[in-house]
Every structure is written in C-alpha cells, then in structure tokens.
Amino acid sequence: MITTEPVGEWFWEPSPVLDAPVSGVSRALVLVGEVRDVLASLGLVADGGTGSVELCDLSAMARPLFAVRYMPLDVLAEQASAVRLLPGRHLTVSLRLPGEWAEAGVRRRAEELFGVRVHVWGEGAVMLGMGVYADPWLTQDLRERPQPGVAVENAPRLAAALGRISALTGSEVDPGDETRHARPTADGFADLLAEGAAYADSWGTFEVPARRRRLMKLLPGGYGEEQDYECTTEEPVRYAEVRGGERLLGFLWAAADGAAGYEPRSAAGDEAFAAGVPWLLRFRAARGAGASALEALDGCLGRTEDGWAVGAAVVGESSLDALQELSGRG
Incomplete structure (x- = not known):
C-alpha cells in the first residue's frame, strides 16, 4: 500500500x-x-x-x-x-x-x-x-x-x-x-x-481520508457539502478508468444510492490527483443540474479533459473499499 x-x-x-x-x-x-x-x-x-x-x-x-x-x-x-x-x-x-x-x-x-x-x-x-x-x-x-x-x-x-x-x-x-x-x-x-500495529487498518483509517482531503484542496472552493455527491457508500460502485495516455491514473465511480467520486491511483503520484479535478467538477455540475450519480458517471464516459481521458465504458463493479484498495497499490 x-x-x-x-x-x-x-x-x-x-x-x-x-x-x-x-x-x-x-x-x-x-x-x-x-x-x-x-x-x-x-x-x-x-x-x-x-x-x-x-x-x-x-x-x-x-x-x-x-x-x-x-x-x-x-x-x-x-x-x-x-x-x-x-x-x-x-x-x-x-x-x-x-x-x-x-x-x-x-x-x-x-x-x-x-x-x-x-x-x-x-x-x-x-x-x-x-x-x-x-x-x-x-x-x-x-x-x-x-x-x-x-x-x-x-x-x-x-x-x-x-x-x-x-x-x-x-x-x-x-x-x-x-x-x-x-x-x-x-x-x-x-x-x-x-x-502488532498501533492502529487497525491504518491505510483505510488514515490514508483514504488524507487522499480525499488532498484531492478536495485542488478543487476551486474546496469541498462543498451541498455541491458534491456523497463520498461514501455501502452499495456496490460502478467504475471507469481515468488515464493520461497509457498511464492509469485513477478510477471514477458512482453508486445507485447517490454517492460518487474519484479514487487516485497512489502509485502515479501528483498527476493522479490532478487528473481527478476536471471529473469531480463535472460531477459537481451534474449534481447541480439534478443528475443522479450514475447519470453523472455515464456523462463522463469516453470524454477527455486537460489530456486526461475517462474510458468509454464501465470496467467493473465492486465495493468502494475494494476499489480504494486497488487504487492504493503499486
């Protein structure tokens, strides 16, 4: 991790x-x-x-x-x-x-x-x-x-x-x-x-929230509770890859209960975080327009922003925890 x-x-x-x-x-x-x-x-x-x-x-x-x-x-x-x-x-x-x-x-x-x-x-x-x-x-x-x-x-x-x-x-x-x-x-x-470890699941307990905070600092206006979809869910999430050329940078996801977000691929470094910004802003605009989280994800598929492209189709479905772990590995 x-x-x-x-x-x-x-x-x-x-x-x-x-x-x-x-x-x-x-x-x-x-x-x-x-x-x-x-x-x-x-x-x-x-x-x-x-x-x-x-x-x-x-x-x-x-x-x-x-x-x-x-x-x-x-x-x-x-x-x-x-x-x-x-x-x-x-x-x-x-x-x-x-x-x-x-x-x-x-x-x-x-x-x-x-x-x-x-x-x-x-x-x-x-x-x-x-x-x-x-x-x-x-x-x-x-x-x-x-x-x-x-x-x-x-x-x-x-x-x-x-x-x-x-x-x-x-x-x-x-x-x-x-x-x-x-x-x-x-x-x-x-x-x-x-x-033994000092904390149980230290990666999930501390690193996942830290990545979220780092990502939100890159957004104009930071985190807006009234502007953004919920960032956690117990429902299965559908996700698509975000790439810069051939490099896998992260995963854009959404769930049926109205949650949606972006998980940066930690191994890709700073670019993984930067690549999530245009898609989170698209999510913010979609929510403001009344779109569901799954509709917002569908609206991003196959698009390119600032050189970062979302895949043309959903590539998988999993729990959010499993997706976050996938994004945190080398």
Whole structure:
C-alpha cells in the first residue's frame, strides 16, 4: 500500500559545514545526490523525481525568502545557486524520488517512494532526513495482512541503504518516531507480526481520508457539502478508468444510492490527483443540474479533459473499499 505521509523516517547528523555561507548550499546538493546514488545502487529508486529548495529566516520560518518546488532534478543546482545562506537562515534541499520494490519477483513502482531532505543552518549545522511512502519493507501490510515474503524480498535492501547512508555521513542513524503505520528501527522497521500495529487498518483509517482531503484542496472552493455527491457508500460502485495516455491514473465511480467520486491511483503520484479535478467538477455540475450519480458517471464516459481521458465504458463493479484498495497499490 502506498501512502501520502511517510510510513517511517530516519535522521542523521553529518559533521557541520565550516563555512556555511560559502559552501552550505553545495554541501546540501552533494549530500542529497549521494543519498540518491546509494538508493539507486540498491535498486530502490528509479530514474526521474523532482527537487525543491527553500530558504527561510529563522525568525519567520512560515514565510520563505526563496522557494522553488518540484523542479526537474537536472535544474536543481541552477535554482539553488540563487540562495545566500547566512547566519540566522535555514536552507532545505529536498528530493521526491520514484522507486521500485518486488512482490513475488514482480517489480512494482511508485512515483514517490522516497523523500530525501537536507537541512543546513547558516551557522553550519547539518541534518539529513529520509522517509519511505509504501509498506513492502513490513512483515504486515497497512491493512494488517501478513506479508513476510514481501518483506524478505525488500527489507534487506532498505537495511543496506540505512547502513550505507550512516557510513556516508559518518553518523549513526536516528529512527524517527512511530507513525500511524509502523515503528522505524535502525535497520528498517519493527516486526509487526511480532508486536502488532498501533492502529487497525491504518491505510483505510488514515490514508483514504488524507487522499480525499488532498484531492478536495485542488478543487476551486474546496469541498462543498451541498455541491458534491456523497463520498461514501455501502452499495456496490460502478467504475471507469481515468488515464493520461497509457498511464492509469485513477478510477471514477458512482453508486445507485447517490454517492460518487474519484479514487487516485497512489502509485502515479501528483498527476493522479490532478487528473481527478476536471471529473469531480463535472460531477459537481451534474449534481447541480439534478443528475443522479450514475447519470453523472455515464456523462463522463469516453470524454477527455486537460489530456486526461475517462474510458468509454464501465470496467467493473465492486465495493468502494475494494476499489480504494486497488487504487492504493503499486
């Protein structure tokens, strides 16, 4: 299962930068690049990804002095060159990296599997953080189903990455706090089969609502109770695929009781969420015109908006829970 918030995080404190105003930016760029290389050498990250640079005054962290986000990695250094890191300032260079894992020998991919960030303070202190956004390293998935075989295929590479990053930085790894999903350790994650999960079905309990909130923030005016169809149902849902070219981005669905919505395919990353916006706006307009949810879905079939196309026919019927799980897998 793929998440929008980290399943777990780890932190390191490399040696400080002796002259941060002169070399702090280059130190951050080199360090995120080296961590990416470690992950790539173990087959954990794939080509692509985006980078961000943010500079803040420590007295006003909520108002960045400079910020560029989600740019291609090949222009990251060029954008960062505009930054002046002085005492009293804080620099963050971060990467969002696509990655791969194995399930019964089959390679799976998510467009944001790892997040890597380096913080450098104007006085010279440095901190590195890394988070993972899926569960193949765990002995139990985020819906509490045992998956020891999946963990055997993937956890050793994550453990190797943590060890190599510690050697690279010359510092011990500091596992982050337990999340809603799992407890990070120095070599990966605690065995959920042995100690149990902190929450039942953490993916359904927390991730599904989080995806909904993220999606609604993209809509003009956000969520409107009087404008939108109900977003939950116990009835079977009919659904159609939403694609961008050959890429499956999500599922548009509706039920006979008047519920309808869009489930982004988490593995497709940001585009999966963006692709739902025009169809949810169509749903909103259809509801305003008095159309039923199933009529609204039928009105979208075979159409294209902003380069994102809905299939010409309904491809399946299932429970909403099963559809949400389908959308959340690699």
